[in-house]
Amino acid sequence: MSRARLTREQIAERSALELPDGAYVNLGWGIPNLIASYVPADVTVYFHSENGILGMGPRAKPGEEDFDLVDAMKVPVTLLPGGAYFSQDDAHVMTRGGHLDICILGGLQVSARGDLANWRVPGAKGAGGIGGAMDISVGAQKLIVTMEHTAKDGSPKIVSTCSYPLTAIECVDTIITDVAVLDVTPEGLVLREVAPGFTPEEVQALTEPKLRYSVHVPVMALKPR
């Protein structure tokens, strides 16, 4: 039985399956930024960028960059037919006002009740920065967090209570990691899927709060590689 955890690309591939046809979507930094490449062929979604773009297309080809058309990570991108430009306040009318169907952000910690910490590691040098994550977390119709299941030192990133500075409280709906898909419910965390080669008990051992799961937890459907 394979024990390898999913790669960042595989987490992105699995996350892309959460996107319904026609959804308006914001993708954050890190793993979420990889998801656009894995949207299934029969699904069309519209990407939002908080600097004032809706209908954002792929990265601009080398030589075709327009540096007035960049995403939130400063990368030159393109605009698809039907796309629109607007100001930063209108971009956040969309985030905070609940107009975006799905937002996918990276995470440092997620708590059992769906609190998210993703903007600052305690004790880190420098001033830190919040960016748009707090507005996005509060306003998303559905918030998915993608991250590795455990920190580099092996400690759980899915915790009973976040010890890192919070981005927003009770905001996360789904967590997709390198070993599992979990949903935050009023009854607690529910284990929806496990990565190939992992058992629910093994996922539980890597998770601080108690997980609820059925007798047969499905294995994530991923392309063989």
Added chain:
Amino acid sequence: MTYRIIAEHIYRAIRDKNPEIAKMTLREKVFPTIDAVVADIPDGATIMFGGFGGAGFPNNLIQGLARQGARDLGVISNNCGTGEGELGILFKNNQIRRVVAAFPGPGAKYFQEQFDAGKIELELVPQGILCERMRAFGAGIPAFFSPVGVGTEVARGKEERLIRGKRYILEQALGADYAFIRAYRADHMGNLIYRKAARNFNPIMATAAKSTIVEVEEILATGALDPEAIITPSIFVDRIVQAPGKRYV
């Protein structure tokens, strides 16, 4: 007594014996040079700077302010420069004391140096709330309740209220003495259009400062812009200067 801010540059130019500016009419907004348009920015002023992700920064005005040398400035901006580029030069020159920002940024070398040395007073604000606080100021709303930051360190010291069963915190409107912005085209009245994602914070800031100074790629005759396409109407613009866009990596 209402003080017409539009005449301020004339008054100051006469006082400072700057004949080129002093001969401008009261309604004239187009300035001849970058240095002339920032000449009277006083020490201690609070200034908003547009720009995001390398696009829409008023880099010529920033360079002009670096040459002009005003000190003890307050800055309201999404981020704090990239190396010496964008706002970086003002931090390098030790011209800035106070910062309100959403994401000072990993590339903000000179900001970080000054911040680590304890020379900068910093208020970190969620990006959408930074927008909304300025929008509120420009619209005459002194404060508003917001769900963003509830239960986080952003809520510290702010009034919290339960409205229809949900928790909100009170955010204060945010204004400034000046807004330095970048647009694509202006007409002589000060109507503005922007280009693609270079619009970002610029139109909001234009509404929230006592005096808005805009650098543009091109200045057209009044009436040359399509009224249906104007993003910032001229009432929000006080001074205009033509300068080619500059970009920093």
